[in-house]
Amino acid sequence: MGRPLRADAERSVRAILEAAERVLAEDPGASMEQIAEAAGVARTTVHRRFTSRQTLIEALAVSAKRQLMEAVEDAHLDTAPPLVALHRVTANTLRIKSVWRFTLGHPLADTPLTAMIWSEINDGALEFLARAQREGLLAPDADLVWVRRVYYALVDEALHGSGADQDPDQVRKNADALATLIVDTLLRGVGLQG
Structure with missing residues (x-):
């Protein structure tokens, strides 16, 4: 990897992403x-930082x-404690996924590095x-593999319910309430609360 970016270049890259x-x-x-245009930078700045659309998408993915x-x-x-951790990870995940709606669902965003990160998460x-x-x-x-699949599906449904993406600002604002709903639904199915 090259040398670290200067602070202004780092801000530019962050604005572009x-x-x-x-x-x-x-x-x-x-x-x-x-x-x-949306980043407020020249087209040449985007092309200097990201040589192609695919390079930009891969940087988004990482x-x-x-x-x-x-x-x-x-x-x-x-x-x-497991219940606290489950609620917190759910709320945190909803907040992040609501910000990265395009990238986290885009098949071209998969790279060896992102696959490694996703594997660690799984x-x-x-x-x-x-x-x-x-x-x-x-x-x-x-069955813990099944529980994980159901959990991921519940998170996805909270973000994309009824086939339409939920408003990202509303998801972030209501992340704790949505997390409670997801955790309660999950535990009624596979927990001891059933």
Whole structure:
């Protein structure tokens, strides 16, 4: 990897990535010029930082997956009480996924690095579910791979219910209430609360 970016170049890259996510979420076919305009930078600046549309999408993917990993880590899945950790990771995930609607659902955003991050997230989810099961939050006979799939589906439904994306600002504002609904729904199906 090259030398670190200067502070102004780093701000420029961040502005481009944020604008690209917003613009592409509204219009997946948007041009690099439209992204540059939304970022408030020259088209040449976008092309200097990202040599192609695919390079930009891959940079978006890395940024999104890293933020998702940070949100998961912030939930302290290995040390917090399982119910607290489950609620926190759910609310954190909803907040991040509502910001990265385009990138986290785009197949061209998959790279070896993002696949590695996603694999870590998936493995960590199973480790957490195993701990939650050992500590009595989940039924002893629950299939943890199935529980993970159902959990991911519930999160996805909260973000994209009825086939239409929920308003990202509303998701972020209501993340705790949505997390409670998701956790309650999950635990009534596979927990001891059933």
